[in-house]
Amino acid sequence: IHAFTDGVTLVTSGNQTVIVADALNINLTDTETWLVGATLASRLEVTGTATMLAGSANELTITARDLSGNVDTTYNGIKSLTFSGPGIAPGGQIPTIGGLDVGATILVNFTSGISDASAATLIAYSAQTITVDVNDGTINSTGYGLNLTVNPAPTTRLDLTPDEGLAVSGAPF
Numbered sequence: 373i374h375a376f377t378d379g380v381t382l383v384t385s386g387n388q389t390v391i392v393a394d395a396l397n398i399n400l401t402d403t404e405t406w407l408v409g410a411t412l413a414s415r416l417e418v419t420g421t422a423t424m425l426a427g428s429a430n431e432l433t434i435t436a437r438d439l440s441g442n443v444d445t446t447y448n449g450i451k452s453l454t455f456s457g458p459g460i461a462p463g464g465q466i467p468t469i470g471g472l473d474v475g476a477t478i479l480v481n482f483t484s485g486i487s488d489a490s491a492a493t494l495i496a497y498s499a500q501t502i503t504v505d506v507n508d509g510t511i512n513s514t515g516y517g518l519n520l521t522v523n524p525a526p527t528t529r530l531d532l533t534p535d536e537g538l539a540v541s542g543a544p545f
Contacts (some may be wrong), residue, residue, distance in 0.1 A: 420494065451479070455478070463497070501519075
């Protein structure tokens with residue numbers, strides 16, 4: 373008999389097997405399988421495409437994870453989320469998620485700890501490298517946000533300034 377005074381700690385969700393064996397007699401073994409469930413979510417994780425063009429869409433997925441990184445399958449239903457990260461473009465375009473301005477609260481449905489498909493579509497307009505984070509009021513994605521590079525979109529027009537006015541013949545303006 374050997375007693376593990378601190379017990380055995382299993383951290384990965386799903387079926388986990390614990391095997392004990394006698395090092396001197398290979399015929400003395402025992403195998404037990406345990407179904408390990410996640411604990412309550414302690415963080416949110418944001419994933420999506422790591423690069424995008426300004427003005428295009430980026431489908432984000434939000435996953436609720438416990439301290440060990442397991443998906444908290446009990447994190448279900450509609451959650452009020454607030455996203456941060458992308459800034460306003462030089463032309464004044466405000467980034468959106470799910471059609472609402474970044475920083476506004478949006479409702480996202482979760483099934484078994486993962487946001488539903490197309491529930492959080494980001495459109496960013498400012499060329500920048502940022503981290504997209506999310507917060508549900510209790511837990512957040514700090515350290516687990518999406519590191520995102522927004523590249524400039526292809527040029528679609530040229531603007532000559534000043535727009536128009538008066539000019540004097542032969543004089544620069």
